[in-house]
Amino acid sequence: MGSGSLDRMERIDPRILLVAGAACLSVSAIFVSLSGVSAGTAALFRCALALPVLLPLFLWERRRSERGRRHGADLLAGLLLGADLVLWGASITLVGAGIATVLVNVQVIVLPLLALAAFGERPSRRFVLAVPIMLGGVALAGGLAGAGAGGTDPARGLLYGAGAGVMYAGYLFLTRLAGRDGGRRFSPVFMSTLTAGAVSVVIGVPWNGVDLTPGWAPFGWLAALAMSGQVCGWLLIGAGLSRVRAETGGTLLLLQPILAVLFGVVLLGERPTPWQIAGCALVVAAVRLTGGRRRTRSPALPRPPATAPATAPANVSANVPDQPRAGSPASTAESTTSVSRPRLR
Secondary structure, rough: OOHHHHHHHOOOOHHHHHHHHHHHHHOOOHHHHHHHHHHHHHHHHHHHHHHHHHHHHHHHHHHOOOOOOOHHHHHHHHHHHHHHHHHHHHHHHHOOOHHHHHHHHOOHHHHHHHHHHHHHOOOOHHHHHHHHHHHHHHHHHHHHHHHHOOOOOOHHHHHHHHHHHHHHHHHHHHHHHHHOOOOHHHHHHHHHHHHHHHHHHHHHHOOOOOOOOOOHHHHHHHHHHHHHHHHHHHHHHHHHHHOOOOHHHHHHHHHHHHHHHHHHHHOOOOOHHHHHHHHHHHHHHHHHHHHOOOOOOOOOOOOOOOOOOOOOOOHHHHHHHOOOOOHHHHHHHHHHHHHOOOOOO
């Protein structure tokens, strides 16, 4: 993938990139389920198997880019992602999959709040009104209405699930921040994946256990998990998240559990309940309402280098068409046009 591919990606509507990234992440739960391994094992192999693919891209970008290297924020993002993966996996057992899915998606609230605190980016009233509808739809899509809370320790599960949601929002915020640097696409994903793998070992080994020899069949599903959920998913999300408002990015990523229900029907033959279908419809309607607007921020792309203007020879001045004099109607029209053009926020 060269600079031309990056330029072409910048021309794609960022909302399409986010939906594609959410689709890649939504298959993750299916691959983890098919592998049959623990949450700690899945988190470790998800990161470890992605590193050989991300490393060449990281080295290519490092040689190509002349921008300052800001790996500190990428490492912090990896810490948050690793904690999110392990906490969310544990919360599913403790409180049930339905509530755990809702709790991890509190990012739709936390991410705009972080953008408001850091950049003064105020969420719209339409978004604020739609948040309860979106979270209610996610709860129904996650099967909460049919199965109840469940779990072995709901109190701890709520704590872990909410912590996973906050960690996820922090990771998305740092990913959005890194995406504003047009010359860095692969470095943030590589560094955060490296750190997240280390965190999954540190937390996952004493907590859920990590199986280093899961077998060939689980290994194949874990490799698919790494390619879809860690490489493609986060590269697409990183390319699109910085080019939309925080509320739009968080809202579009809520499609992840909805797409997981759809892929479960297609790939696993699952049959969603009427409540799950109603929840999916609620989320899609809310996403259409709040995330379907065109972006109001222009992408922060690197500017081309300035070139010195060419100096025309004195003897060709006669070939230059006469310019309108100051105060003439043409001059006044040009001046009015140049200052009345609206500026994108």
